Amino acid sequence: MHQAIDNHIVETRGQGLFEVTRTLRSFVASTRIETGLVTAYVRHTSCSLLIQENADADVQTDMMGFFGRLVPEGMDWLVHTTEGPDDMPAHIKAALTQTSIGIPISGGRAVLGTWQGLYLFEHRRRPHRRELVFHIIGE
Numbered sequence: 213m214h215q216a217i218d219n220h221i222v223e224t225r226g227q228g229l230f231e232v233t234r235t236l237r238s239f240v241a242s243t244r245i246e247t248g249l250v251t252a253y254v255r256h257t258s259c260s261l262l263i264q265e266n267a268d269a270d271v272q273t274d275m276m277g278f279f280g281r282l283v284p285e286g287m288d289w290l291v292h293t294t295e296g297p298d299d300m301p302a303h304i305k306a307a308l309t310q311t312s313i314g315i316p317i318s319g320g321r322a323v324l325g326t327w328q329g330l331y332l333f334e335h336r337r338r339p340h341r342r343e344l345v346f347h348i349i350g351e
Contacts (some may be wrong), residue, residue: 224338227334248351251315260310279335
């Protein structure tokens with residue numbers, strides 16, 4: 213059994229989906245692990261990870277619209293407001309999605325579907341430096 217771990221910084225430009233599939237694939241290839249599981253983990257509470265379609269940008273637009281309507285800013289019942297009006301909605305969006313995703317590895321490659329990509333989903337309005345950790349266990 214072999215392991216590999218690596219940290220990556222993702223520079224966001226504010227709210228949006230930032231594809232990190234190439235970074236994931238490059239890391240998996242660099243480990244020379246043929247079969248196993250790679251875990252992608254984001255070390256923050258106001259962004260998350262998604263596996264989503266990467267062929268049509270309208271999917272990203274619709275995802276942003278959906279989550280913006282589901283958890284809008286300005287809900288007057290929120291108590292945690294000291295970090296700005298977008299912070300608590302960002303925490304809720306992160307709680308509704310996930311901070312880690314496991315992806316199988318076969319033949320030395322991450323097993324993603326034809327139209328699937330891995331995205332960091334930034335929920336805050338201003339740019340951030342997000343730390344993404346990849347960890348592989350395999351053979």
